[in-house]
Amino acid sequence: MAASIFAAVPASPPVAVFKLTADFREDSDSRKVNLGVGAYRTDEGQPWVLPVVKKVEQMIANDNSLNHEYLPILGLPEFRANASRIALGDDSPAIKDKRVGSVQSLGGTGALRIGAEFLRRWYNGNNNTATPVYVSTPTWENHNSVFMDAGFKDIRTYHYWDAAKRGLDLQGLLNDLEKAPEFSIFILHACAHNPTGTDPTPEQWKQIAAVMKRRNLFPFFDSAYQGFASGSLEKDAWAVRYFVSEGFELFCAQSFSKNFGLYNERVGNLTVVGKDADNVQRVLSQMEKIVRTTWSNPPSQGARIVATTLASPQLFDEWKGNVKTMADRVLLMRSELRSRLEALGTPGTWNHITEQIGMFSFTGLNPKQVEYMVKEKHIYLMASGRINMCGLTTKNLDYVAKSIHEAVTKIQ
Numbered sequence: 001m002a003a004s005i006f007a008a009v010p011a012s013p014p015v016a017v018f019k020l021t022a023d024f025r026e027d028s029d030s031r032k033v034n035l036g037v038g039a040y041r042t043d044e045g046q047p048w049v050l051p052v053v054k055k056v057e058q059m060i061a062n063d064n065s066l067n068h069e070y071l072p073i074l075g076l077p078e079f080r081a082n083a084s085r086i087a088l089g090d091d092s093p094a095i096k097d098k099r100v101g102s103v104q105s106l107g108g109t110g111a112l113r114i115g116a117e118f119l120r121r122w123y124n125g126n127n128n129t130a131t132p133v134y135v136s137t138p139t140w141e142n143h144n145s146v147f148m149d150a151g152f153k154d155i156r157t158y159h160y161w162d163a164a165k166r167g168l169d170l171q172g173l174l175n176d177l178e179k180a181p182e183f184s185i186f187i188l189h190a191c192a193h194n195p196t197g198t199d200p201t202p203e204q205w206k207q208i209a210a211v212m213k214r215r216n217l218f219p220f221f222d223s224a225y226q227g228f229a230s231g232s233l234e235k236d237a238w239a240v241r242y243f244v245s246e247g248f249e250l251f252c253a254q255s256f257s258k259n260f261g262l263y264n265e266r267v268g269n270l271t272v273v274g275k276d277a278d279n280v281q282r283v284l285s286q287m288e289k290i291v292r293t294t295w296s297n298p299p300s301q302g303a304r305i306v307a308t309t310l311a312s313p314q315l316f317d318e319w320k321g322n323v324k325t326m327a328d329r330v331l332l333m334r335s336e337l338r339s340r341l342e343a344l345g346t347p348g349t350w351n352h353i354t355e356q357i358g359m360f361s362f363t364g365l366n367p368k369q370v371e372y373m374v375k376e377k378h379i380y381l382m383a384s385g386r387i388n389m390c391g392l393t394t395k396n397l398d399y400v401a402k403s404i405h406e407a408v409t410k411i412q
Contacts, residue, residue, distance in 0.1 A: 360387065
């Protein structure tokens with residue numbers, strides 16, 4: 001027989017975070033700890049189904065009026081409206097002026113992809129493959145891939161992380177904004193920057209917005225952790241709402257994986273804010289065409305869970321309490337890890353552990369120290385030194401802190 005027509009296909013390297021989890025599962029050492037997984041875990045190290053989600057799932061199961069007919073192409077209307085409402089706020093003038101639209105998507109990644117595909121086709125003209133797209137250094141690895149796969153040819157980076165001071169490089173960021181060509185697209189993390197956990201302050205966001213407005217730069221927010229980062233929906237949406245108040249047209253990709261614990265339901269939304277209702281409706285008409293040939297029609301279960309929860313004042317309050325439970329546990333693990341490292345006299349400063357926010361912390365460990373942690377201590381974390389704070393528990397904190405201390409002390 002002839003050789004396979006797929007014979008020349010090279011094997012792609014595995015996705016790092018999933019490879020890390022696979023390696024963790026195969027490790028038989030009783031001390032092993034997984035600090036790589038991008039999902040919430042309880043203090044017992046287990047996934048958590050939010051109590052409000054369990055309640056709403058029962059409500060949906062018992063609702064005989066529901067069926068499995070197709071949703072509209074753009075998604076469940078009540079989900080889309082409520083998702084955009086929590087991003088922009090109940091009193092958002094943009095919503096009142098009817099210059100907000102949205103698209104239900106397959107998770108936050110799907111929202112990014114639909115937005116990227118639209119921008120490549122229609123942003124500031126058409127066929128915009130040469131428009132520069134800027135992502136932070138570092139950023140979530142999918143940002144680069146999504147925009148490249150959508151056809152953008154010029155993916156650039158902007159300064160963000162200052163490794164020396166383990167914080168935000170604001171001046172470098174502002175300089176890059178100033179130098180970027182007009183109408184460039186900037187991917188901005190709305191809160192809980194992944195992977196650094198370092199966010200601009202409101203005053204710094206104001207400086208960023210001022211330059212972006214003057215330079216005619218387009219903000220594309222990625223909001224994956226609203227409520228989960230600080231425990232406050234309002235605080236975590238501050239940047240997006242401020243940019244809207246400043247008159248920006250913008251996109252905001254929303255994910256409900258983390259803040260609802262609906263990881264495998266793939267619940268996302270792309271919020272579109274335009275100058276007026278007419279512009280938004282034309283944008284949505286083009287996005288509808290993109291969705292039609294991408295997934296054609298979105299799934300309903302996760303969207304119904306979110307929509308039902310957000311539309312009911314009682315369920316909404318219960319959900320906010322559930323989200324605060326998760327956020328508070330992360331904040332506790334941050335303070336506990338920092339206090340242990342400082343008590344051990346671990347070389348360096350560790351205040352960044354508590355100054356960062358959200359699920360992830362950029363520890364400052366270098367690749368050799370990470371390798372030591374994995375191979376010698378069976379503690380699994382990303383090569384960048386990023387750890388998921390939810391992987392820490394009251395049972396493994398001492399072991400992890402001592403292992404970090406060893407790694408920093410022994411390995412330079």
